[in-house]
Amino acid sequence: MAENMTRRATVERKTAETDVAVEVQLDGTGEVEVATGVGFLDHMLTLFGVHGFFNLRIHARGDVEVDDHHTVEDVGICLGRALAGALGDRAGICRYGQAYVPMDETLVRVCVDVSNRPYLHYDAAVPDQKIGRFDTALAKEFMRAFAQHGGLTLHVDLLHGENSHHIIEAVFKALARALAGAVAERADLQGQLSSKGVL
Secondary structure, three states, X not given: OOOOOOOEEEEEEEOOOEEEEEEEEOOOXXXXXXXXXOHHHHHHHHHHHHHHOOEEEEEEEEOOOOOOHHHHHHHHHHHHHHHHHHHOOOOOEOOEEEEEEEEOOEEEEEEEEOOOOOEEEEEOOOOOOEEOOEEOOXXXXXXXXXXXXXXXXXXXEEEEOOOHHHHHHHHHHHHHHHHHHHHOEXXXXXXXXXXXXXX
């Protein structure tokens, strides 16, 4: 990981089903070390770190012999908590971010409000139930856990697309770019960006 340790957090979660450790550094260079036991999730989290310029270290062991669900959801929980921890009181950030990401025939839009009010709208249906061994329904489960535990209002929309891999990959890349914009700091902003004075 890079030497600058500002806006950084580590979260661990151990259950009867999973053992997850996540380290996030928001002001990074896209340096990623991911091993969750779920290959497609590793691929998506690598894209998320690289395209958001977040440094990530994520290790997980789970009961993948049963299903990937518990691992994917618990990684989402831990990544959300680590994001919230790295943001602290959320003062001085732009708060809102949006991104349109194309991938070949696919176009995805992601809009995020780092509002401390969790909500997920997810309209990115894919034609295939599986990508390799990955259950494509788990992409939404990951986003729900991430938004809930990160305190994010998150809207994900597939504008058009046909290839399941392209759709989910564009979702993770767009999330990265939207979130990078939302957590970016503004030197001219004092406190939290809210007319109420608090998020």
